[in-house]
Amino acid sequence: MALGRVGIWNRTVAEGRPESAEAAAELEELGFGAVWIGGSPPVSMAENVLAATSRIIVATSILNIWQHEPADVATQAAAANAKFDNRFVLGLGASHGPMVANYSKPLATMKAFLAGLDAAGHPREQRLLAALGPKMLELSAREAGGAVPYLTTAEHTARARDILGPDRLLVPELKVVLTNDRAEGLDIGREHLQIYLTLPNYLNSLRTLGFDDADFADGGSDKLVTGTVAVGDESVVDEWVQRHLDAGADHVAIQVLNSPLPRDQWRALSGLTQHRS
Structure with a gap:
């Protein structure tokens, strides 16, 4: 799977409006290797981006397994790949207790969902799991093509690579505020992080990375x-990307926080698509 150095994590680009399709096509022309559709998108949202492009890889990041049946997802994924030259990747996640009714045993539920995909003939190499902890990362190594960790650091990337081994795809998401105004960048980053401070899975993961309750307060x-958002100019973002790559990432999914459809910032970051010599 030729993903290149960086891709773009965004939901608005997949919403099917004319401006979204135009933005998706431009991301391809700018040289980004993949579009990672944020939130809990169905496969149909990925098809919006696939239809607007001709080369770029498109992935869900992530499809919520509590909202879908595995046999249906397998059928939809196969149809998308048949129609769009095998450019679709299925990113799956177990979501969070506060967001799902009757939430319980996410690891067991994910195992059951993957078994359903297997039974429906979905290729393991065409799926990635949203994995933070060791057990979900181990499952990503055994029963998927790799992992797409969210809200992490380069330290987590190194740990994830050790668990996944050398042959599984590792794609961390990286939050970015492209600005030279540090105060503005901190404000945007802090506002964005608010929802995650209510979700135990993320807090538990962040604790393993050196943050504590004082960091989650106020x-x-x-x-x-x-520690979790790259705030600065293109060179700063490039340094963050390279830290993840040096730690074992295959590709980094950049989420620009400046606006819902930050096309000016994507243009400014297009130089990051080039591999360093």
Whole structure:
């Protein structure tokens, strides 16, 4: 799977409006290797981006397994790949307790969903799991093509690579605020992080990365924001990307927080698609 150095994590680009399709086509022309559709998108949202492009890889990041049946997803994924030259990748996740009614045993539920995909003939190499902890990462190595960790650091990327082994795809998401105004960047980053401070899975993961309850209080500490969001110009973002790659990532999914459809920032970051010599 030729993903290149970086891709773009965004939901608005897949919403099917004319401006979204135009933005998707431009991302391809700018040289980004993949579009990672944020939120809990169905396969049909990926098809909006696939239809607007001709080369770029398109993935769900992530499809919520509590909202779909595995046999249906397998059928939809196969149809998307048949129609669009095998450019679709199925990113799956178990979501979070506060967001799902009757939430329980996410690891067991994911195993059952993957078994359903297997039974329906979905290729394991065409699926990635949203994995933070060791057990979900181990499952990603055994029963998927790799992992797409969200809200992590390069330290987590190194740990994930050790668990996944050398042959599984590892695609961390990286939050970015492209600005030279540090105060503005911190404000945007802190506002974005608010929802995650209510979700135990993320808090538990962040604790393993050196953050604690003081960092989660009062809207989030500067340490939390500057430790999880790349704030600065293109060179700063490039350094963050390279840290993930050096830690074992195959590709980094950049989520620009400046606006819902940050086309100016994507243009400014297009130089990151080039591999360093």
